[in-house]
Each structure stands twice: as C-alpha cells, then as structure tokens.
Amino acid sequence: MSFKAFIHVQHLLGTGHVVRAASIGKALAARGVEVTLASGNRIPPTLDTGPLAIVELPACKSPDAAFKRLVTLDNEVIDATWKSARVKASIQAFEAKDFDLLLTETYPFGRRQLDFELTPLLESARARARPPHISTSIRDILVRKKELWKEAWMADQALKYYDRILIHSDPDFIQLADSFPFADRVAPLVRYTGYVGGGARPAVEGSDGEDEVIISCGGGAVAEGLLSAALDARPLSRRAEDTPWRVLIGHDVSPDAFAIYQRSAGEGVIVQRARGDFPELLKRARLSVSQAGYNTVLDILIAGVPAVFVPFAQANETEQSQRAQALASHGRAIVVPEAGLTPERLAAAIDDALALPRSHHRVMLGGAEKSADILLEDLEARKG
Incomplete structure (x- = not known):
C-alpha cells in the first residue's frame, strides 16, 4: 500500500522551518510516500524540494521579530477576507486527495496566530470517515510564553487532535521539558528523532580554520x-x-x-x-x-x-x-x-x-530519516 502525506508549514522570518519540513517530506518520498507540501510563505529558490508536490497557500510573514502580527508579502495587514481565503485554500488542498498523514510543522507548540486556519484543518481531518494519522514536527526548543494558559492550550490541542509529536533534538542535550512545562501531559505522544540537518558540506581548502x-x-x-x-x-x-x-x-x-x-x-x-x-x-x-x-x-x-x-x-x-x-x-x-x-x-x-574541553559525544543526527521511519511505523500500525 502506498501512503499519501500532507505537510503544512509556515515560516515567518527565517527559512529554517520550511527547510526542516522539506527534509522530512523528501525522506518520506524516498520511502515511497506521495508527499504534498503546503507552504504558507514563499519557498526559497535555493531550497531543493525534489519530488514533493508543492501547494502555495496565500502567503504571509511576520514584519519583525516580535511575531505579534501577520502581514502579506507586500506588508499589508491581513484581514478577515484574507483569512477566509487562506482557510479555504488549506482545506481544499488537503481534501484533494485521501491523505493518510497530516503533519503540521511547529503548530500547536507555536504559530498560535495561525489557529484560525489550522483548527479548521484539523477538524476537517478528524471528520473524515477514515481520519489520517496526525503528527506535529517541532524543533528542540520552544519559545516560552509569559502566560501559562497559552502553554496549557498547546498541550490541550495536542491531546485533542494529535497522534504523534516528533522532536528534532538529541535528548542527551535537550528534552521537551527544558522549554515546555506540560511535557509530562503529552509524553506518551513524544518521539525524539535527532537533529534535522548536519549533512555533507564542502571541504575546507588550505589551512583556513586551523586553531582559529x-x-x-x-x-x-x-x-x-x-x-x-x-x-x-x-x-x-x-x-x-x-x-x-x-x-x-x-x-x-x-x-x-x-x-x-x-x-x-x-x-x-x-x-x-x-x-x-x-x-x-x-x-x-x-x-x-x-x-x-x-x-x-x-x-x-x-x-x-x-x-x-x-x-x-x-x-x-x-x-x-x-x-x-x-x-x-x-x-x-x-x-x-x-x-x-x-x-x-x-x-x-x-x-x-577556551578552558572547556573539546567534546567527543556523537550527536544524534538523521532527524529527517528517523522522522520518516517513525511516521511509517505509525501508519503501518494504524493500517494493521
């Protein structure tokens, strides 16, 4: 049986979020999964998305590092009409195929300003006669909130809608509890994948870097x-x-x-x-x-x-x-x-x-590949 996966990602300032999402998507595709990547911002032209089917949602970004507002790529404040179009585009893209997997990047452990879109998407997924496996993909550290209720809401959303939480870190260094006070509530859903990235890079020519x-x-x-x-x-x-x-x-x-x-x-x-x-x-x-x-x-x-x-x-x-x-x-x-x-x-x-020793600890890597393996295990178990 060939599985179909739908990945939703929104990068607001930097591009790290979409790079990680695309890496996981390509790892799934390498294992025979048909992958659609729905991006809420313009995908960088330097990012190789390989075999992924790309859906460009109405695009938005954050105008600054405060992440308090969303604006269009032309810096226009988004309104109710824009939000309605965004929700419609996301649900239409998801309903275009009988997806076995819905993967949201960061949400619900961030991107709460996109809740207007993502809760309807999750509701649409759960309402299916055969609901998909729903997972979230988060990096090693979450941004702490000043109001504890916001973090409690994250746990509530995860427990209500999600089957799996993938954390892209080495648990020997960083665990969810280091930045999330309700980690124990969602612990049964958590799997650590190792870091996403760290692949082959160009070699250094000459002596650059030596003892620098x-x-x-x-x-x-x-x-x-x-x-x-x-x-x-x-x-x-x-x-x-x-x-x-x-x-x-x-x-x-x-x-x-x-x-x-x-x-x-x-x-x-x-x-x-x-x-x-x-x-x-x-x-x-x-x-x-x-x-x-x-x-x-x-x-x-x-x-x-x-x-x-x-x-x-x-x-x-x-x-x-x-x-x-x-x-x-x-x-x-x-x-x-x-x-x-x-x-x-x-x-x-x-x-x-400079008084600290060098470390010989082997960092847990291969996060994209491990994520794909975990998700496929979950899908096979669900099918069985």
Missing part, C-alpha cells in the same frame, strides 16, 4: 551587537590574542555595512562573507563564537568545539537563550547575554570557554 576563533552570525540581520564587540575583543583576550579570528558575516548584511566591518577589523582579524564550508571550519577551530540558532548549534555540536553563545533575545524571543543554557549546563559553552554586550565581556567569555 570563528565568529559567525547566521544571516546577520540581527547580529550587529555581536559583530561590533567581536571586532574589538581580540586584543583584550588573554588566551586567544595570538590566534587568528575569522568573522563570517551573512548575506542579510548589506554590502555597505559589510565593507564597514571589513575596514574596522584590527590586526589578526579576518572578515569574510558566510561560507558553505562553515561546519568543516568549526572542526578545525579552537573556539566558536555565535548566536544560538538551531542550525548553528547543530554544527557546533557535530564539531565538538567549545563555544561562546550570545543568544538573540530581542522582543519576546527565549528560544536561543534556552538552547544556549542547555548546552552550557553540559559544559559545552559559555553564555553571554546580548543586552549590555561589550568587547571586554566577550573577551572574558572567550577566555573562559
């Missing part, structure tokens, strides 16, 4: 404080003032700003654009200095390199801070708050981190 301090910032759009402090911190470090520092700046930073960073670099500091061989550079490096996004932390865990984390923590963001603290609790990193960051504080943290 590598400073990185992802796309770089929200890393001005880290970059500015790093450029002035090298002469203030007692342990790393004699080694090259390589600052990698993402393409969200404008060419003019990038040129300013290059001109500001002191002796022994190399400023470059972000590199595709970044994970391999880390394996050679003495230390990593970065924010604490999912993909960057995964690369650091695989490399086993000591780290300094300056977590992105603007607005109500808590995810990166919690991820960084989880690794710090395992003796893998030193954490420096973004607020009040100075070259002196960063240099002191770098000195502390």
